[in-house]
Amino acid sequence: MLIEKYGSVAPKRYNYRQLKKITMSFQDKLGKGAFGTVYKGSLRDGRFVAVKLLHEATRDQEEFLNEVISIGRTSHVNVVRLLGFCTEGSKNALIYEYMPYGSLENNIYTTVPSAVLGWGKLYDIAISVARGIEYLHRGCNPRIVHFDIKPQNILLDEEFCPKIADFGLAKLCKPKESIVSLAEMRGTIGYIAPEVFSRSFGVPSTKSDVYSYGMIVLDMVGCRKNAKPIVENSSQDYFPQWIYDRVVQGREIETWDVTSETEGIAKKMAIVGLWCIQTFPANGPSMNGVVEMLEKSLDELEMPPKPYLSSPQQSIILSLISSSG
Structure with a gap:
C-alpha cells in the first residue's frame, strides 16, 4: 500500500472503530466546514485531539493518502500537527492536535x-x-x-x-x-x-x-x-x-x-x-x-x-x- 512506503514518517493510521472510541461516538462537535465536521476527542495517553470527519466525497484514495503523508511530514511550530488518519471504505478522517482557544x-x-x-x-x-x-x-x-x-x-x-x-x-x-x-x-x-x-x-x-x-x-x-x-x-x-x-x-x-x-x-x-x-x-x-x-x-x-x-x-x-x- 502507498502509505507503507513511508514507514515511521507517516502519521498513525486508525480504523473507524478506534475513531468512534477516541471521540466517544462523535459526541462533542467543535465545528463544521465545507469539507467535514470536527469533533473533540482524546487519545489513550490523555492528549486531546480534533478529529475531522470528511464528507463522503468521491476523492481519489491515492490523492487522499498523498495529502495525508505530505501534511504529516510538515514540522513547524505554526502549522497544526497531523497526528493520525482513518481511511476505511467511504470514511476518511484526519486527527489533529487540539487547539483550546479555537480560531x-x-x-x-x-x-x-x-x-x-x-x-x-x-x-x-x-x-x-x-x-x-x-x-x-x-x-x-x-x-x-x-x-x-x-x-x-x-x-x-x-x-x-x-x-x-x-x-x-x-x-x-x-x-x-x-x-x-x-x-x-x-x-x-x-x-x-x-x-x-x-x-x-x-x-x-x-x-x-x-x-x-x-x-x-x-x-x-x-x-x-x-x-x-x-x-x-x-x-x-x-x-x-x-x-x-x-x-x-x-x-x-x-x-x-x-x-x-x-x-x-x-x-x-x-x-x-x-x-x-x-x-x-x-x-x-x-x-x-x-x-x-x-x-x-x-x-x-x-x-x-x-x-x-x-x-x-x-x-x-x-x-x-x-x-x-
Whole structure:
C-alpha cells in the first residue's frame, strides 16, 4: 500500500472503530466546514485531539493518502500537527492536535477584542502566521500552497500561538516551482486572490496565499470581516481603501484600542497587509518578503501602491456570488 512506503514518517493510521472510541461516538462537535465536521476527542495517553470527519466525497484514495503523508511530514511550530488518519471504505478522517482557544476568527471578531488580544499579541500572531506560510512555501518537501488562508483556518493553542490548519484545498508544488494549475476556483470570498478567480490578473501561485494573508492582517487591524468585499452603498468605504487613505495622510487609524504606543504596530501591520493585497501578483511580495517587512521598523517600510479595487474585479466577484446562489 502507498502509505507503507513511508514507514515511521507517516502519521498513525486508525480504523473507524478506534475513531468512534477516541471521540466517544462523535459526541462533542467543535465545528463544521465545507469539507467535514470536527469533533473533540482524546487519545489513550490523555492528549486531546480534533478529529475531522470528511464528507463522503468521491476523492481519489491515492490523492487522499498523498495529502495525508505530505501534511504529516510538515514540522513547524505554526502549522497544526497531523497526528493520525482513518481511511476505511467511504470514511476518511484526519486527527489533529487540539487547539483550546479555537480560531483566530473567534478571537478578533468580538465586541471588545482587546479583552483577549492586545496589539502586541496581534503582531506576534501576524508574524508567526507569516512564518508558517513561508515554511509551507519554502521549507517543507513537497512545498504546499494552502489556497484557503483565512481567520477560521488559523487556530490558537493554550499560549495563543497560531497554527495554520485545514489543508482541504491545498496543492503540492514541485521543487523550484511556485506556480500551480487549478481545475477550479478555490478559497473563500473575501480572501481569494484575484488571479484565482480570473486569469486576467495572473496565474495562481504561492502569491495567492500572500494575498489571503494580507486580508487577514487587515482584518486584524480593523476587526472587520472581509466576507462582503463590495460596499453596499456610497457611504461605506471598502476597508483596504479606507486604511490606505488614512496611512498616506498620516492620520490616526482610529481602530479599536489604538494608543500612541500601539499606533506604530497598527500602521506597520496595515502597510504590510496593503503590500500583500496588490491586485497583480508580480507587484506583491513573496512570503519571505512579508516576514522581512514585519521585522523592519515602521520608518523602513515604503508605502505600497493604492489597492486597485475597480469595477472589473467587483463584477467578477458579483458574478461568482450570483452563479453560486
